[in-house]
Amino acid sequence: VWQKFALKEFVDKDEFQQEFIRHVETTLARSMYNCDDLAAYQAASQAIRDRLIVAWNKTQQKHTTKDRKRVYYLSLEFLMGRAMDNAMLNAGVKDITKQGVADLGFNIEDLLEQEPDAALGNGGLGRLAACFIDSIASTNYPGWGYGLRYQYGIFKQRIVDGYQVESPDYWLTFSNPWEIPRYEIQIDIMFYGYTRKYTNDDGKVVHVWEGGEQVQAVAYDVPVPGYGTETTNNLRLWASKPTREFDFEKFNAGDYESSVRESEKAETISAVLYPNDNFYSGKELRLKQQYFWVAASLNDIVRRFKKTHRPWKEFPDQIAIQLNDTHPTLAVVELQRILIDMEGVQWDEAWNIVTSTFGYTNHTVLPEALEKWPVPLFQNLLPRHMEIIYDINLFFLQQVEKMFPKDRDLLSRVSIIEESTPQQVRMAFLAIIGSHKVNGVAELHSELIKTTIFKDFVTVYGPDKFMNVTNGITPRRWLHQANPKLADLIASKVGSYDYLKDLNLLKKIEPFAHDSKFQDEWVAIKKFNKARLAAHIKQSNGVDVDVNALFDVQVKRIHEYKRQQMNIFGVIHRYLSIKAMTEEEKKEVTPRVCIFGGKSAPGYYMAKTIIKLINAVSEVVNADADVGDLLKVVFIADYNVSKAEIIIPASDISQHISTAGTEASGTSNMKFVLNGGLILGTVDGANIEITREVGENNIFLFGHLAESVEDLRHKHRFSDVPLDPNLAKVFEAIESGIFGDHSIYGSLISSVTSSDYYLVSDDFQSYLDAQKLVDQDFKNKDTWTSRSITAVANMGFFSSDRAIDEYAESIWNIEPITLD
Ligand code: 26Y
Numbered sequence: 157v158w159q160k161f162a163l164k165e166f167v168d169k170d171e172f173q174q175e176f177i178r179h180v181e182t183t184l185a186r187s188m189y190n191c192d193d194l195a196a197y198q199a200a201s202q203a204i205r206d207r208l209i210v211a212w213n214k215t216q217q218k219h220t221t222k223d224r225k226r227v228y229y230l231s232l233e234f235l236m237g238r239a240m241d242n243a244m245l246n247a248g249v250k251d252i253t254k255q256g257v258a259d260l261g262f263n264i265e266d267l268l269e270q271e272p273d274a275a276l277g278n279g280g281l282g283r284l285a286a287c288f289i290d291s292i293a294s295t296n297y298p299g300w301g302y303g304l305r306y307q308y309g310i311f312k313q314r315i316v317d318g319y320q321v322e323s324p325d326y327w328l329t330f331s332n333p334w335e336i337p338r339y340e341i342q343i344d345i346m347f348y349g350y351t352r353k354y355t356n357d358d359g360k361v362v363h364v365w366e367g368g369e370q371v372q373a374v375a376y377d378v379p380v381p382g383y384g385t386e387t388t389n390n391l392r393l394w395a396s397k398p399t400r401e402f403d404f405e406k407f408n409a410g411d412y413e414s415s416v417r418e419s420e421k422a423e424t425i426s427a428v429l430y431p432n433d434n435f436y437s438g439k440e441l442r443l444k445q446q447y448f449w450v451a452a453s454l455n456d457i458v459r460r461f462k463k464t465h466r467p468w469k470e471f472p473d474q475i476a477i478q479l480n481d482t483h484p485t486l487a488v489v490e491l492q493r494i495l496i497d498m499e500g501v502q503w504d505e506a507w508n509i510v511t512s513t514f515g516y517t518n519h520t521v522l523p524e525a526l527e528k529w530p531v532p533l534f535q536n537l538l539p540r541h542m543e544i545i546y547d548i549n550l551f552f553l554q555q556v557e558k559m560f561p562k563d564r565d566l567l568s569r570v571s572i573i574e575e576s577t578p579q580q581v582r583m584a585f586l587a588i589i590g591s592h593k594v595n596g597v598a599e600l601h602s603e604l605i606k607t608t609i610f611k612d613f614v615t616v617y618g619p620d621k622f623m624n625v626t627n628g629i630t631p632r633r634w635l636h637q638a639n640p641k642l643a644d645l646i647a648s649k650v651g652s653y654d655y656l657k658d659l660n661l662l663k664k665i666e667p668f669a670h671d672s673k674f675q676d677e678w679v680a681i682k683k684f685n686k687a688r689l690a691a692h693i694k695q696s697n698g699v700d701v702d703v704n705a706l707f708d709v710q711v712k713r714i715h716e717y718k719r720q721q722m723n724i725f726g727v728i729h730r731y732l733s734i735k736a737m738t739e740e741e742k743k744e745v746t747p748r749v750c751i752f753g754g755k756s757a758p759g760y761y762m763a764k765t766i767i768k769l770i771n772a773v774s775e776v777v778n779a780d781a782d783v784g785d786l787l788k789v790v791f792i793a794d795y796n797v798s799k800a801e802i803i804i805p806a807s808d809i810s811q812h813i814s815t816a817g818t819e820a821s822g823t824s825n826m827k828f829v830l831n832g833g834l835i836l837g838t839v840d841g842a843n844i845e846i847t848r849e850v851g852e853n854n855i856f857l858f859g860h861l862a863e864s865v866e867d868l869r870h871k872h873r874f875s876d877v878p879l880d881p882n883l884a885k886v887f888e889a890i891e892s893g894i895f896g897d898h899s900i901y902g903s904l905i906s907s908v909t910s911s912d913y914y915l916v917s918d919d920f921q922s923y924l925d926a927q928k929l930v931d932q933d934f935k936n937k938d939t940w941t942s943r944s945i946t947a948v949a950n951m952g953f954f955s956s957d958r959a960i961d962e963y964a965e966s967i968w969n970i971e972p973i974t975l976d
Contacts, residue, residue, distance in 0.1 A: 163211045163386050164247035166203075172249070172256040175203035188260075194330065196262045197240070197270035200253060201333035204243050208379040209336070211247075211388040218975050219298040223464065225473060227299040227968045228457060229289060230487060231480035232449065233282030233429070234303045234391060235310075236274040236378075237797025239334040240267070241637050246294070246381040272327040273796050274334070275309035276393075278433040279713040280823050281519050283797065284597075284956075285480055287823070290630040291956040293382035293389040294657065296972035297964055302453040304445060305335075305376045305393035308428040313755050313794045318771035322431075322758050334378055335393070341375040343452045344399060347444060351540045363497050365540035371422040372399045373452035383632045384657055386975045394452045396425035432757045433713040434525040440533055447538060450487045458494055468501050472512035476968035479516045479591065482527045482583035488514055488590030489541045492548070497540070503547075515967040516587040516594050517625075519820050521601070521609055522717065528580040531573070545581060549573055552589050556616055570612045588613050588621075593967045597627045598821035598842040600862060625963055626845055627821040628956035631656050634827045638801040641681045642832065646948075649674070660952035669945040672938075679941055682808070682832055689806035692799075693751075693790055699778055702785045705747035706934045708836075709828070710811040711795050711803055714756040714763040717818040721904060722916045723752070723811055724770050726923060727789055728886045728895075731777050734786055742786060746931040749788045753795035753803065765904050767791065772895040800824070807833035808940075809856075809930055813923070815914045816840045817862030826954040832944045836926055838919070846954070850947040858926035859919040872912050879909060880920040 166172040179199040180191050191199070219226065244250040254264045277283060285301065292299040311322040349368025356362050378391040398419035425441070425448050461474060479485060488510055495506035520526075535542040549572040560566055572589065574580040588594050588610060596602030602624030606614050614622060636643040636656055646665055647653050655661035668674035686703040693701055710723050727750050734745060752770050756763035774789040792799065804810075810828040812819070812835055819841040829835060829846060837843040838859040847855050860868060871877055879887075887905050891898045908916045934940055952958075964970050 163214060164207045164381065164388070165249055166207070166252050166256075169252050169256045169259070172203060172252050173260065175206065176200055176256060176260070179203055193262065193266050194270050196257060196260075197267040198330070198333055200257060200267055201240055201243075201271075204240070204247060204249065204253070205333050205379070207247055207249070208243060208381050208388055211381065211386050212377075212379045212390065214386065214975060215388045216390070219973060222298075222973050223474075224298065224973060225476065225968070225970045227292070227297065227476040227478060227964070227970055228453065229285065229292070229299060229301045229478050229480065230450070230453060230484035231282070231285040231301065231303055232446065232483040233277030233480075234274070234285050234289070234301060234393075235277030235279070235282030235797060236286045237633070237801070238268065238271045238273055239378075240271050242290075242633055243334075243381055245632055245636060246290075246383040248384070272329075273309070273798050274327065274332075275325055275796055276303065276306050276429060278310055278429070278431065280821070281433075281481060284627055284823060287628065287630040287633075287956040288960060289380050289389065289391055290383075290632060291628070291960040293380045293387050294385060294630075294632070295957050295960055295964075296382065296385055296387045296974050297960065297970055298973050299389055299970075301380070301389075301391040302449070302456075303391065303393050304426045304429075304449050305395040306426060306429045307395075310429055310755065310796070311431055311758070315767070315771060315791060315793045318768045318775070320756055320764055320767050336377045336379070338375040338377055341456070342397075343373040343455045345371050345373055345396075345448050345451050347371075347447070347537055349539065351543060360500075363540065363543070365497070370399045371425060371448065372397045373448060373455075375452075375456070387973075392453070392456070394426060394449055396422050396448055398422040431755075434520055434522055434715060434717075435757060435760070436525055436527050437759075438528070438530060438533065440537065443529060443533065443537060446483055447486050447490075447541075450484050450490055453484075454487055454490050454494065458491075468495065468499065468509060469505065471509045475513055476970060477514050478963070478968070479514060479587055481517065481519050482587050485516075485527075485583045485587040485590070486538075486541065488586060489544050489548070492544055493540060496544075507548075507551075511590060511592050514587075514591040515963075516591040518584065518594065518596055518601075518605055518610075521604055521820065522818065523609075526609070527583040528574060529583065531579040531581060534581055545572060545586065548586070548589065559616065566612060566615070570616060584609070585613075588617075592621070593623060594621055595623050595625045595967065596820065597625065598845060599624050599626060600817070600844055601820040601841060604817060604862070623966065625959055625967075626953075627823050627826070627842060628954050628959035629823055629826045629830070630956050631659050631830065633801070634804070635830055638827075639681075639685065639805040639831050641684060642678075642805065645674075645677055645681060657957070658952075659955035659957065662949050662952050664949075666946060666949035669942040669949070670938075675938065675941045675945070678832065678945060679937070682806075682944075685805040685831075689751075689802055692802055693792065696792060697790050699788060699790055701749045701788050701790070702747060705749045705785060705788070706808045706930070707749050707751060707806055708809045708811065708930075709751045709753075709803060709807040709833070710813075711751070711753035711792070711800065712824060714754045714760075714766055716762055716766075716907070716914050717814055719813050719815065719914055719916060720752065720754070720770070721766050721908075722813060722914075722920065722923060723750075724766065724773055725883060725886045725916070725920070726927060727773060727777075727787075728889055729882055729924065730927075731773070731780075731783065731787060732885065732889055734783050735780075745786045746934050747786050748931075749790065751790050751792060751803065751807075753792040753799065755795065762904065762907065765901060769890075769895070769901055769904065772900075776895055800827070804828055804833070805831040807831070808934065809834055809836050811835075812837040812840075812843055813859070813919075814838055814840050815865065815919075816860055817865050818914075826951065829947050830951050830954070832948055834930075834940075834943060834947065836930060842954075846951075849953050850950045854943045854947040856926045856930055858922040860915060860922075865915065868915055868918050869911075869913060872910075877912070877917070880917045882924060883908070883917050883920045 179202040289301045309325040373394045380389040495501040812825040821842045836856040
């Protein structure tokens with residue numbers, strides 16, 4: 157098998173070392189005598205990169221000559237994390253590299269630590285895109301990712317005085333060995349200006365878009381190596397640069413300095429990732445980013461298609477484009493514009509091509525996350541696109557009118573244009589109308605979009621346009637890379653590492669769930685991972701935690717709907733209970749370490765208040781001698797992909813406790829279970845399907861169901877719902893000032909006591925009951941371990957390889973291409 161993808165490998169350790177030394181001495185212009193860890197990381201990366209490039213070239217040539225349909229995954233976020241370990245694994249050179257650098261006096265772990273995370277995303281949606289491109293390569297599909305090359309990724313988080321403080325993530329300080337600049341690929345992108353139409357000699361009406369600002373898109377390619385295959389796909393990221401012709405007049409007028417300053421503004425378009433997760437804010441620069449990226453990508457795709465000299469109607473036979481949420485929806489309009497304005501295709505034929513090409517994935521039902529651009533802003537920035545949207549809308553509404561005559565209400569409900577002041581462009585509606593398939597990301601979520609936010613479109617199109625593709629995660633990064641010892645133990649029972657490509661093979665460990673030798677090894681690995689995390693916590697927080705305690709983890713973006721506030725209220729309840737215990741009673745307590753992590757959007761006041769409360773509680777609890785090791789509370793700063801790789805394998809329990817119906821899927825829930833942790837969760841998103849797969853004995857579920865949420869909210873609005881009594885005691889404690897100035901938490905408490913939109917009070921008792929069960933069950937070590945093993949054995953379904961196969965089969969209509 158390994159023979160087949162020899163392109164990516166080194167013949168032996170010697171070959172690796174020669175390459176390494178060559179890169180130290182020539183690429184880096186250093187000597188081996190003054191080669192520090194950073195230089196060694198860069199040299200090793202360069203050596204591996206060379207291999208990837210060879211495989212990348214071969215793959216691209218093969219895909220071009222095979223000339224089959226390809227998929228392009230458009231995502232404004234790719235939360236990649238570090239590349240080196242993944243590249244070594246997927247290229248099959250991990251052992252050689254490890255030994256190679258060791259012989260030269262380096263420790264591979266230290267080199268890996270040198271690499272900054274490529275944190276070009278906020279959370280779940282961005283990380284999903286990263287898992288998906290890994291799977292597209294690993295399953296040999298011809299597919300590219302298209303994104304933006306932000307100079308600043310998601311901000312770095314520090315905790316100062318208990319509060320989140322943001323600082324910029326300038327991740328490109330040292331050159332990035334994992335990207336290949338393509339300075340020759342430059343595309344002009346236009347903004348603003350005006351439109352004109354005229355009748356040409358053939359009597360045809362021609363639309364032109366003129367004037368305005370121009371910038372240039374430059375391509376940077378990131379090779380995406382598949383695991384156990386030579387296939388190496390491409391992630392193309394665009395950077396904005398001034399155009400060569402920028403502001404010639406000003407130059408000539410002698411205003412040199414201000415002209416240069418103006419031209420530098422072009423680079424700001426791709427400079428920074430917007431740090432909002434699941435929250436829309438209508439900033440013009442954001443729309444500019446979206447158009448810049450979409451226009452560059454489509455130009456590239458169309459250029460490649462035109463080289464094949466096929467007729468336009470074959471475009472959808474060659475190309476599938478997937479929209480990762482509504483962020484790339486302008487692509488629908490841009491392709492229509494290219495076809496009708498630039499290529500002279502008739503409207504109807506063009507529109508057929510467009511809708512056959514695109515698929516749209518929705519990731520949220522939260523109203524505050526749905527993109528709606530004000531028409532005046534849109535019109536000013538993209539005048540021709542606005543006209544085309546009006547036409548798309550007109551033809552669509554005419555069609556609806558024919559099907560449902562005189563239903564004016566329906567027409568206004570499905571219109572792309574919301575009739576508010578000012579009018580707004582509803583991007584999700586445009587994405588639905590412009591695509592042939594719309595999918596949600598977990599079963600419940602895919603049902604919910606059909607019955608709530610997109611209900612009227614089911615009426616118009618029928619149910620078949622809407623489908624489900626449950627999310628998945630790549631087992632390469634989230635098992636082998638994050639938890640190599642567990643990966644090895646599993647391989648010893650499966651008989652090989654084939655399960656990393658065919659995750660259903662995990663089933664083979666199920667017979668060992670009660671095998672005491674296997675259990676011992678399983679437990680030892682969990683303990684090792686907990687010790688690794690404990691060391692990190694000691695270093696970053698200065699807190700000693702006991703590895704025998706139950707590690708309870710909630711790490712994800714801080715958001716009210718994810719209910720970290722409920723978790724910390726539960727921790728306070730636990731603290732108060734312990735404080736009220738006799739020494740005798742304390743002996744029965746299951747010691748716990750409650751671990752939190754996650755970033756708040758910089759402008760999200762409530763989320764920032766939650767972080768402050770967690771840290772305030774942590775300070776009091778950790779210093780309380782009455783409590784000792786029975787309870788520790790830790791907030792780990794700057795949660796990111798690399799930290800996830802340390803935290804996730806160390807958990808006994810992780811919390812996925814969103815208000816039912818609000819978390820579309822969740823993907824970290826899958827990562828935790830795959831690493832032998834059990835879930836404490838609500839009946840929401842992918843938790844439901846995880847339960848189906850692992851069995852309801854191997855998960856702790858609680859809380860109201862999605863179907864009751866509406867009624868409960870209604871009750872809160874129209875009557876006085878008494879506060880849960882345990883929660884009332886928690887609020888009294890906060891208000892007594894034991895966690896410092898309580899006025900800080902006023903709004904957090906009143907959000908629960910007044911409307912309780914996220915139903916914290918309604919679910920609190922059920923949450924405490926579930927926690928109690930966790931405490932009891934954790935004491936029974938053998939049963940706990942067998943549940944952990946059984947759960948892992950049944951996680952095959954959640955491989956992103958499976959998700960990609962489903963997209964390929966039912967949306968993209970593409971097939972794998974192998975290189976031999
Ligand atoms: C409007 C814009 C500012 C915006 C930016 C980021 C809107 C949404 C987002 C991010 C959304 C997101 O991360 N959604 C998550 O997608 C995951 C992958 O499908 C799901 O698992 C998760 O439940 C969902 O919250």
